[in-house]
Amino acid sequence: MNDQSNNLLEMRGITKYFPGVVANSDVDFDVRYGEVHTLLGENGAGKSTLVKILFGLYQADKGDLLLRGEKMEISSPSDAISSRIGMIHQHFMLVPTLTVAENVALGMPSTRRPLTDLDKVSKRISEISEEHGLTVNPSETVAHLSVGERQRVEIIKALYRDAELLVLDEPTAVLTPKEVDDLFVILRRMADNGRGLIFISHKLREVMSLSDRITVLRNGQVVGATTPDQTSREELAQMMVGRAVRLTPDLPPNEVKESRLSLNNVSVKNDSGTLAVDNVSFEVRAGEILGIAGVSGNGQREIAEAIAGLRTIEPDGLIEINGSNVSDTNTRSRRDQGLGFIPEERVPDGAIPEFTVGENLILVDHETDDFVSRGLFSFDKISEHSSQLVSDFNVKTPSVNTPTSSLSGGNIQKVILARELSASPSVLLACQPTRGVDIGAAEYIHNRLIEQRELGTATLLISEDLDEVLGLSDRVAVMYEGKVIAVVSGEDAEREKVGLLMAGVTETVDA
Amino acid sequence: MLNKVLGGLVPFLAALVAFAFGAIMLIALGANPFEGLEAIFDGAFGSGERLAATAVKATPLILVGAGITIAFRTNVVNIGGESQIIGGALLSTVVALGLPDLPAFLLVPLVIIAGAIGGGILGAIPGALKAYASVNEILSTIMLNLMMVQFMNYLLRGPLIDPYELEAGTRIPQTERLSDNAALPTIIGGTRFHLGVLIAVAAAIVAYIILWRTPVGFRLRAVGHSPKAAKAAGINVKRNITLALAISGSLAGIAGAILVFGSEGQRMVTDGSAAGFTSSAGFNGIVAALFGGLHPLWTIPSAFLFGALLTGATQLQRVLQVPSSLAVALNGIIVIFVISSSRVRTWLQTTLGNTNLFGKEEDDEDDEEINSTAEVTT
Numbered sequence: 001m002n003d004q005s006n007n008l009l010e011m012r013g014i015t016k017y018f019p020g021v022v023a024n025s026d027v028d029f030d031v032r033y034g035e036v037h038t039l040l041g042e043n044g045a046g047k048s049t050l051v052k053i054l055f056g057l058y059q060a061d062k063g064d065l066l067l068r069g070e071k072m073e074i075s076s077p078s079d080a081i082s083s084r085i086g087m088i089h090q091h092f093m094l095v096p097t098l099t100v101a102e103n104v105a106l107g108m109p110s111t112r113r114p115l116t117d118l119d120k121v122s123k124r125i126s127e128i129s130e131e132h133g134l135t136v137n138p139s140e141t142v143a144h145l146s147v148g149e150r151q152r153v154e155i156i157k158a159l160y161r162d163a164e165l166l167v168l169d170e171p172t173a174v175l176t177p178k179e180v181d182d183l184f185v186i187l188r189r190m191a192d193n194g195r196g197l198i199f200i201s202h203k204l205r206e207v208m209s210l211s212d213r214i215t216v217l218r219n220g221q222v223v224g225a226t227t228p229d230q231t232s233r234e235e236l237a238q239m240m241v242g243r244a245v246r247l248t249p250d251l252p253p254n255e256v257k258e259s260r261l262s263l264n265n266v267s268v269k270n271d272s273g274t275l276a277v278d279n280v281s282f283e284v285r286a287g288e289i290l291g292i293a294g295v296s297g298n299g300q301r302e303i304a305e306a307i308a309g310l311r312t313i314e315p316d317g318l319i320e321i322n323g324s325n326v327s328d329t330n331t332r333s334r335r336d337q338g339l340g341f342i343p344e345e346r347v348p349d350g351a352i353p354e355f356t357v358g359e360n361l362i363l364v365d366h367e368t369d370d371f372v373s374r375g376l377f378s379f380d381k382i383s384e385h386s387s388q389l390v391s392d393f394n395v396k397t398p399s400v401n402t403p404t405s406s407l408s409g410g411n412i413q414k415v416i417l418a419r420e421l422s423a424s425p426s427v428l429l430a431c432q433p434t435r436g437v438d439i440g441a442a443e444y445i446h447n448r449l450i451e452q453r454e455l456g457t458a459t460l461l462i463s464e465d466l467d468e469v470l471g472l473s474d475r476v477a478v479m480y481e482g483k484v485i486a487v488v489s490g491e492d493a494e495r496e497k498v499g500l501l502m503a504g505v506t507e508t509v510d511a
Numbered sequence: 512m513l514n515k516v517l518g519g520l521v522p523f524l525a526a527l528v529a530f531a532f533g534a535i536m537l538i539a540l541g542a543n544p545f546e547g548l549e550a551i552f553d554g555a556f557g558s559g560e561r562l563a564a565t566a567v568k569a570t571p572l573i574l575v576g577a578g579i580t581i582a583f584r585t586n587v588v589n590i591g592g593e594s595q596i597i598g599g600a601l602l603s604t605v606v607a608l609g610l611p612d613l614p615a616f617l618l619v620p621l622v623i624i625a626g627a628i629g630g631g632i633l634g635a636i637p638g639a640l641k642a643y644a645s646v647n648e649i650l651s652t653i654m655l656n657l658m659m660v661q662f663m664n665y666l667l668r669g670p671l672i673d674p675y676e677l678e679a680g681t682r683i684p685q686t687e688r689l690s691d692n693a694a695l696p697t698i699i700g701g702t703r704f705h706l707g708v709l710i711a712v713a714a715a716i717v718a719y720i721i722l723w724r725t726p727v728g729f730r731l732r733a734v735g736h737s738p739k740a741a742k743a744a745g746i747n748v749k750r751n752i753t754l755a756l757a758i759s760g761s762l763a764g765i766a767g768a769i770l771v772f773g774s775e776g777q778r779m780v781t782d783g784s785a786a787g788f789t790s791s792a793g794f795n796g797i798v799a800a801l802f803g804g805l806h807p808l809w810t811i812p813s814a815f816l817f818g819a820l821l822t823g824a825t826q827l828q829r830v831l832q833v834p835s836s837l838a839v840a841l842n843g844i845i846v847i848f849v850i851s852s853s854r855v856r857t858w859l860q861t862t863l864g865n866t867n868l869f870g871k872e873e874d875d876e877d878d879e880e881i882n883s884t885a886e887v888t889t
Contacts, residue, residue, distance in 0.1 A: 354737075377726070
């Protein structure tokens, strides 16, 4: 046996050009039997390109691919599957109207053609489930499954095809913290059974907890290879971004003044008519950031929509902005009262992708005397204003006339931020302000929010990123099943304690 | 740039293919396709008079088409051009009947405004139904077409009928001859080229200005692209949906007024059929708008082309003795090809765009951002 016998996969000197861009430049990457090897990098670092080459979706321009010590040409996903490579895509590839067993059998030859062999498939699924702790009912329709369960079906699909090398592309993006924990137990067990796993993520905490080895990509090149016990989140972030990054922002002391936003006994129903926000009261004062922590789906979205005027509240509740009752007013008049609003979904709620950057920057205040004279837009003034914001907020765009859809997520978010902050809001409602954006952009957005705090804005921050909430908030309100079950001051908010509160456990707080 | 030029050429290629199909139909009818084409061309452009007739024919198509672009840009489908034309024609007719003695410089603008209001109301109704009661606007506008035809027939046979028709017992469904003060003045002597043509062109230009140069149009387009983003930004989505159909309808309504006061008979007349008064301008305008790429300014030449097809068809019938409905069929074929060509256009743009213009690949969000990763943000 040679020295590479324990390598399941070896990619040597992989180079891939796209017009004008080197997506992968001389990348070396290997996976041993029985390990989780993480590919870490910002958006566009070349992670996706590398695994797409592995899965036969792209062909490398240079470099060799060795599987189980043998040189391989993988020219299509079916080649990859027959070489026992499995891919769990970020966006699930399941037919919602079919059952689990039907989804797993899809694309596989039946042993009883022309009839299906679903009972056999189901039996095998149960075996796989048992072996790996992937609890799922084979005869259940996929549409009825939770997100976490659907992911398990994806994994079962790969295992059913006898995958030995599994690629997991940002598998935790859609999961709750509990589901993430469950998934990691499953993944670890699969590695322990001798499989090789490639884990793609940019969530540093998860990478640190799951990986055996970590390879960091930046601009298509390998900039570092390490293991969790030899590195830290800060060091990984620095490798990814190429400079020192503050992961947790410093919150300087600040003077908190009068109440700017107050909610009194606010209850909100969701689309299906059940109570999503249950009798919530709190206030946000000038110069403070109140963070709302909670597992997604505990009423955060509804409460944000209620404050923004996009969802009506139940009759006995009261929402006040700057002392005036806005409970029954529309979004426009709340904005006129001084509300700034960064919606949860960047697209399509925050910005219109088909509009230019300039158009999105004036989406809210497009009818001011600054931009309109005698009923017509004065484009000179609009583009002057937009260019100023683009440079003030470091938006990377070729011009203000570029369609917003061609910008990266982080830059679209900066466009929204620029629009909302340039109106000098006295109350800012920021929902998931850094979801899915690069570390660098996230750091920038955090600094901007802190700057607003110093300017005396009352900010309500709603985020699923617990680190973000803990790092930025003067006070943290924890939502669970539609209620605010605790409000803790930022200094007292320890990760573990808040984590328990998010799961609805209140006893330990009192103890 | 290259793909933009090619993309612009696609509709014309589509028209060319459609004409090839038309030629096949002519051959099937035993006629010489080249003679047929020549007859259409001659009929539409052969003389100043014919050119003027083509322009007059194009007028309602320009107006309806410009209105359609406004509705479509707001992501609202307006199939109600027919009802809106009738609404505009009826209201302007009533105004001319009621105020026959007003001087022309007052009465002409007044009947045009009345047309806009009449059509606007018939647009606002399905608009408000969609916005506030979630009634599908395609259904409601089509239904209104049927209702308005019957309402027109009722009025023209009853309350508004020419008293002379009752006396003579002929009972042709038409109004009395309306005040000459309301007649749209002829611009070029000896032809039918009247003020209405200029009004239509001006209206299309105004539609363009509204859409791309005013806050009103900005809101309409915002609502059209993303009602959710518009709403979050504080734009009243429901009001803008209603407004879009109201503007769209008022442009069609102006077409209705022009059909009445630009006609030689100077009266409103129908044959009782669904297309009797409008000659299907409410539908053909949609075609003109689609052929013009849903751009108000491109709607002008596009409407002119369809106007030419319609006037040319009369000549085709006369010269080759083939049914004039051939032009209608040709019309339909062009629509099919133009609409399917938008797919070709997207395909052209994505393939060309991906290979060399931006260095972007499809389906790979990650790699699009390669250039921006190293950039430092603070």
